[in-house]
Amino acid sequence: MRESVILRYIGAVMLCVSAFMAVSAVISYVNNVDSGFYPLLLSALLTFTLGAFPLLFVPRGKSISNKEGFAIVVGSWILATIVGMFPYLIWGGEFSLVNAWFESVSGFTATGATILNDIEALPQGLLFYRTSTNWLGGVGVVMFALVILPSLGTSRMSLSNVELSSLARDNYRYRTQVIVRILLVIYVGLTAITTLSLKFAGMRWFDALNHAMSACATAGFSTKNLSIAFYDNPTVELILAAAMLISSLHFGLIYATFLRKSNNIFRSEVVRTYMLIIAAATVFITVSLYGASIYTSLFEAFRHSYFQVVSLITTTGFSTADTNLWTPLAIVVLIFVSIVCACAGSTSGGMKVDRLLIFCKILWARIRHQQHPNAVIRIRVDGVVQDNEMLNNVVLFIVTYIALILVASFTNTLFGQDLMTAFSSAVACVGNIGPGFGEVGSMGNFAQIPSILKIQNSFLMLMGRLEIFGFIQLFFLKWWR
Amino acid sequence: MKGIGKRVTVGFLSIVVLLLASGIISLFELSNLSNDTEVILSTSRRNLEIAKEMIKSAHEHSQAVLHYAIFNDLSKRDASRRALGDLEGALVKAKNEAADASRLDSLAAKILHLREVSQSYVVAEAAIPEQSVAIPEPSVLIEVNQSSDGKVWYDNNYKVVYEELMEEIQNFMTHTHTSLAPRAEQLNKNAYRSVAPVFISLVVVIAIVLMFYFFMRIYLVKPIVQTNRSLSDFLTYRLPFSVKAELLDELNELVDNIEKLIAIYKQNKA
Numbered sequence: 001m002r003e004s005v006i007l008r009y010i011g012a013v014m015l016c017v018s019a020f021m022a023v024s025a026v027i028s029y030v031n032n033v034d035s036g037f038y039p040l041l042l043s044a045l046l047t048f049t050l051g052a053f054p055l056l057f058v059p060r061g062k063s064i065s066n067k068e069g070f071a072i073v074v075g076s077w078i079l080a081t082i083v084g085m086f087p088y089l090i091w092g093g094e095f096s097l098v099n100a101w102f103e104s105v106s107g108f109t110a111t112g113a114t115i116l117n118d119i120e121a122l123p124q125g126l127l128f129y130r131t132s133t134n135w136l137g138g139v140g141v142v143m144f145a146l147v148i149l150p151s152l153g154t155s156r157m158s159l160s161n162v163e164l165s166s167l168a169r170d171n172y173r174y175r176t177q178v179i180v181r182i183l184l185v186i187y188v189g190l191t192a193i194t195t196l197s198l199k200f201a202g203m204r205w206f207d208a209l210n211h212a213m214s215a216c217a218t219a220g221f222s223t224k225n226l227s228i229a230f231y232d233n234p235t236v237e238l239i240l241a242a243a244m245l246i247s248s249l250h251f252g253l254i255y256a257t258f259l260r261k262s263n264n265i266f267r268s269e270v271v272r273t274y275m276l277i278i279a280a281a282t283v284f285i286t287v288s289l290y291g292a293s294i295y296t297s298l299f300e301a302f303r304h305s306y307f308q309v310v311s312l313i314t315t316t317g318f319s320t321a322d323t324n325l326w327t328p329l330a331i332v333v334l335i336f337v338s339i340v341c342a343c344a345g346s347t348s349g350g351m352k353v354d355r356l357l358i359f360c361k362i363l364w365a366r367i368r369h370q371q372h373p374n375a376v377i378r379i380r381v382d383g384v385v386q387d388n389e390m391l392n393n394v395v396l397f398i399v400t401y402i403a404l405i406l407v408a409s410f411t412n413t414l415f416g417q418d419l420m421t422a423f424s425s426a427v428a429c430v431g432n433i434g435p436g437f438g439e440v441g442s443m444g445n446f447a448q449i450p451s452i453l454k455i456q457n458s459f460l461m462l463m464g465r466l467e468i469f470g471f472i473q474l475f476f477l478k479w480w481r
Numbered sequence: 482m483k484g485i486g487k488r489v490t491v492g493f494l495s496i497v498v499l500l501l502a503s504g505i506i507s508l509f510e511l512s513n514l515s516n517d518t519e520v521i522l523s524t525s526r527r528n529l530e531i532a533k534e535m536i537k538s539a540h541e542h543s544q545a546v547l548h549y550a551i552f553n554d555l556s557k558r559d560a561s562r563r564a565l566g567d568l569e570g571a572l573v574k575a576k577n578e579a580a581d582a583s584r585l586d587s588l589a590a591k592i593l594h595l596r597e598v599s600q601s602y603v604v605a606e607a608a609i610p611e612q613s614v615a616i617p618e619p620s621v622l623i624e625v626n627q628s629s630d631g632k633v634w635y636d637n638n639y640k641v642v643y644e645e646l647m648e649e650i651q652n653f654m655t656h657t658h659t660s661l662a663p664r665a666e667q668l669n670k671n672a673y674r675s676v677a678p679v680f681i682s683l684v685v686v687i688a689i690v691l692m693f694y695f696f697m698r699i700y701l702v703k704p705i706v707q708t709n710r711s712l713s714d715f716l717t718y719r720l721p722f723s724v725k726a727e728l729l730d731e732l733n734e735l736v737d738n739i740e741k742l743i744a745i746y747k748q749n750k751a
Contacts, residue, residue, distance in 0.1 A: 004695070004696065007692065042503060042506045045506075049495055052495070053692055054696075056495075
């Protein structure tokens with residue numbers, strides 16, 4: 001492993017982060033030099049120097065190995081969360097060292113959980129910076145380095161391999177250079193369209209941009225304490241739900257759909273399963289809420305149900321209602337969709353519908369195999385036979401994922417959290433969702449939880465974002481040799 | 482960027498510029514905080530002075546009312562009016578100096594209420610034919626001239642309003658401590674944050690210095706050591722000259738030149 005090469009690429013990512021800090025500083029400046037200006041300016045300067053330094057020394061144009069690519073992705077994420085703390089720490093307010101780390105990790109992993117009791121107390125520049133960490137994290141900070149750095153040769157594929165889920169990789173049937181362009185066009189285009197739509201739906205430009213960035217990153221940072229409930233506007237909710245839903249689909253498939261290729265969204269088995277889960281969950285919750293008279297009209301029950309389902313399954317975490325007050329059935333369904341999450345190859349985190357689909361097929365195959373012991377049963381997704389390694393990986397991932405949630409729930413209860421808060425906060429952090437239930441519910445936050453649990457949850461978010469094994473691997477010294 | 486000299490110079494310069502810039506920004510931030518703290522302290526001191534004036538005036542008013550309502554000492558009415566005037570004057574001062582005058586609305590309402598209550602007694606008393614009473618000595622005053630109506634009015638009406646007013650003045654006194662200027666408010670939980678910019682800058686500079694050392698070692702020291710070793714091996718044991726380290730610019734040229742020199746040497750020898 002060539003540490004200098006790794007540092008060069010991480011440096012490029014730091015330049016991206018510093019650029020967003022600088023843009024945020026400009027917003028602060030325009031907003032009558034608010035209290036966020038100097039913290040953002042200083043942070044941008046420090047991050048820029050930190051990022052530019054390796055570019056001075058390490059020669060460009062060298063291809064990188066898979067291992068190096070992997071180290072770049074994980075290193076970039078960790079370093080981005082560290083430098084991402086700078087504006088918060090310098091600004092102060094509710095940001096202690098642990099709180100700033102939590103907020104930064106939550107931003108860059110596109111989780112959207114917050115420790116802020118009063119989000120609206122933040123100056124506009126800092127609010128924009130907070131959302132931009134979501135946006136950067138959504139598509140993967142590394143992709144920016146790939147876009148801005150010319151002539152990388154084979155290195156591009158090495159980076160995308162780690163950034164995207166291993167399942168998503170199989171679905172990409174384009175050259176890596178094209179993948180980067182596809183992601184960028186879809187991501188920026190979707191953000192722009194969502195911003196405009198939100199503006200026309202009645203939001204201010206600033207809020208529209210922030211919410212669009214957050215929705216397209218399926219992250220969930222809002223500029224309002226009440227999140228989307230502040231607007232109480234069905235049109236805004238519909239636009240955001242559409243943006244979240246599109247962002248939670250495989251970006252390659254979205255592109256293929258635009259090009260009218262055969263492997264498009266409408267033919268994808270995974271997308272069909274995903275839509276089916278959303279529809280079923282919405283129906284269950286609507287009936288449950290209307291039946292329990294939590295909402296007096298069926299429309300209101302449906303409106304809040306579909307939004308919360310889409311918000312949680314896409315791992316965004318926006319909210320229009322206090323879900324703690326909902327029926328136990330509704331809460332159980334919401335926890336289920338929080339565990340399943342969206343499609344691989346999107347900006348969403350979590351376990352992914354793809355894995356659930358394969359897992360169900362493995363179960364069904366097992367049952368059939370018991371009936372016909374000599375049968376050769378192949379498991380296919382979208383007509384493609386999945387090899388045993390892939391199937392084993394899926395089962396292993398799901399087991400590890402659930403085990404991680406249980407271990408995190410155990411430690412959460414160890415520090416005095418009630419069962420609902422402990423379990424749902426573990427699910428919310430590992431799945432990069434944001435809000436859970438109980439103390440950390442849709443109208444609550446992570447401010448009151450002990451610092452040790454904030455640190456634990458930050459690591460859970462990083463592990464979830466890097467698909468667990470990606471993060472663990474970094475700590476094995478043998479791997480570095 | 483090409484040239485070792487340029488790289489090293491830019492590396493050092495960036496450290497210096499970073500230190501300088503972060504120092505300037507940190508100083509600026511600290512001076513802002515210092516100014517804010519100064520403003521808070523002076524505002525707090527001024528508010529305390531105004532609150533002191535208010536308490537003094539309110540107390541004088543209370544004493545005067547006590548004398549004319551209970552002891553029928555009508556000569557204290559002027560003192561009462563004067564004290565009320567002083568109290569309102571202090572309120573005007575407070576309003577003029579407050580950043581948000583609307584915060585003093587409830588205090589103003591209490592003072593107005595006090596005036597209304599006092600006036601209501603004067604009006605009610607004016608309806609009764611005035612008795613000319615010689616002002617007795619204070620020691621005998623309580624026993625001789627105690628007005629039971631006045632006492633009831635004082636206890637039931639005036640005292641309640643007076644206590645509410647005193648409470649409001651106390652709120653006014655403590656208000657400045659709870660509503661600090663925006664920048665200084667950020668420091669109310671952790672005072673160490675005032676040095677956060679300097680501390681963070683220092684950490685980044687240390688990281689950069691470490692990176693600088695690392696790159697110098699890889700791209701400058703290591704190639705020179707390897708070149709020297711390889712050259713020594715060639716001269717001593719006639720081993721082929723080869724350098725495996727990553728080379729930059731002039732060092733690359735140096736190795737190329739040594740290889741050419743060795744080739745010429747071999748040709749001459751042949």
